[in-house]
Amino acid sequence: MGLAAFLKSRLVPADLDAQVDKIKKPIGSLGYDPWGYNNEVIKYGFGITRQIYEKYFRVQASGVENIPAEGPVLIIANHSGQLPLDGLLIGYAIATRKEKPRIPRAMIERFFPTVPWLGNLLNEVGAVLGDPVNCAKMLENDEAVIVFPEGVRGSGKLYRDRYQLKRFGNGFMHLAMKYNAPIIPVGVVGCEETIPAIANIKPLANALGVPYVPVALPIIFPAKVHLNFGKPMYFDGTDIPEKQVTDRVEAVKAEISRLIDKGLSERKRLF
């Protein structure tokens, strides 16, 4: 047995291997898609994520069946916790649901492709540079796309601002309307407590060319995570003024806020 086969046997359980193979993805002859997704690498990714999802964060997901089995869909969630753990956990929940699983694509910050190894690794497990053209092309490909409209405003927020939704960009709504993609709102509870930050060292962040440098303990706390998937929200593609688009975005934001409150009320303790 070669090293690759040995590692696979240890890291990728047979059921997960079969689960990923079962999901049809628009990939080329060598297992890649245009954004760098790789069918084999994602099996390792999910193998490791399973441990994190089930044992470390003990994720409780409800309403995951609300994601349509096929066709373009935008999964819109609140962003938190300094690292994109929320995207990873949402993706795993959808990929491992019993009925008609899908491998969603997460839009990531523009900074990641410049980071050696990490940028490629994120692409291989399905993450994609957060660019409207990428999102549009993926919706054309009938993909399920995870978007965090708060961007770094959400992931980089401090612990004192936890569960306060920051400004949402309107881009996702325009794409949903153009590609007739339903929106699934998701309220994430628990990721705020994984890396609580008390301050952001902006000068250092600017010097390093990264969005933020949090002052936090160098540890990821095993907070219990609740994912609440809402019902699909449909928006027609009529040409409307930007003000009305913003109103639609606010409606999605309000629904996410409601789902966060639901998660917070369900949560018995932090860890």
Place this chain on the structure above:
Amino acid sequence: MTQKRRPQILVTGAAGALAQQVIKKLRDTCDLVAVDFREQVYLGDDIPSYCIDFNKRVFEDLFRRYHFDGVIHLGRVQSSELTRMRRYNANVLGTQKLLDLSHKYGIRRVIVLSTYHVYGAVAYNPALIDESAPLKSAGLSADLIDSVELENLANIYLWRYPELHITILRACNIVGPGVRNTMSKLLSSDRAPVLAGFSPMMQFIHIDDMADAIVLTWNKSVKGIFNVAPHDWVAYQQALKLCGCKRIPIPSIPPTVPKIIATLLKLRSFPPYLMAFFKYPVVIDGRSFAKEFKFTPKRPLKEIFSYYRDNKKPV
């Protein structure tokens, strides 16, 4: 009884493998004249072949002597060849001369080979770049300015002289037997440099498929700009692995380090101006061309890479 005249085509870049493949595919149905500024190549008794600099006055004599119906312009100096000034003269001014003469002598079809390099490699590139995307490479490397200028020029003539029916083909990495560009040399080498931690997605088209694409373009007079690439992708380092190349990692951060290393070591196979293409993906969308010209590449990536694996020292 009058017999229908066979179309007469001027093919530039005749010393290159691609032009020779195109000539091979068209010689049965068209009268061809081959020209190259580098060397005179023998292509058979039925194909006149010349070694001429497009910027010399004698070039016009070809247009006086032959009554060309079309021009297939494949004679582009690659960014790895000659100096910037000489490249600019050959690629930009030479192309301008060619297009001026094409207009003057009433040519009705011009095909210009461009490259996907014109889009430029930056971290923020989306995938599946379509033809309307901005051409960023001129702002990223002075060595790629002539590639963008060549395109701009062809674009100006495309709109100013619609009767020329200009089609610009932006091809992805053309590889395969006989191809001598940077990418082909890397794939055929035993050891190839890579930037540590970066393995961008790439597209490769077999030289025979590219020749087919050019022949299809000749056969259908649709003007415009088209990306030419198969709908298949592979990470650069994986491509090297499949070609049996040992990967030599070069430190990638800070960004100036690999450029300094490549310059100091004079790595021709890893030129500094192409460094960004080994770091960030430039994945183009070739579906518009495929649809318009009914083009389907016939050689899969596995076949391309197995050729390089089995021919580590191609003749």
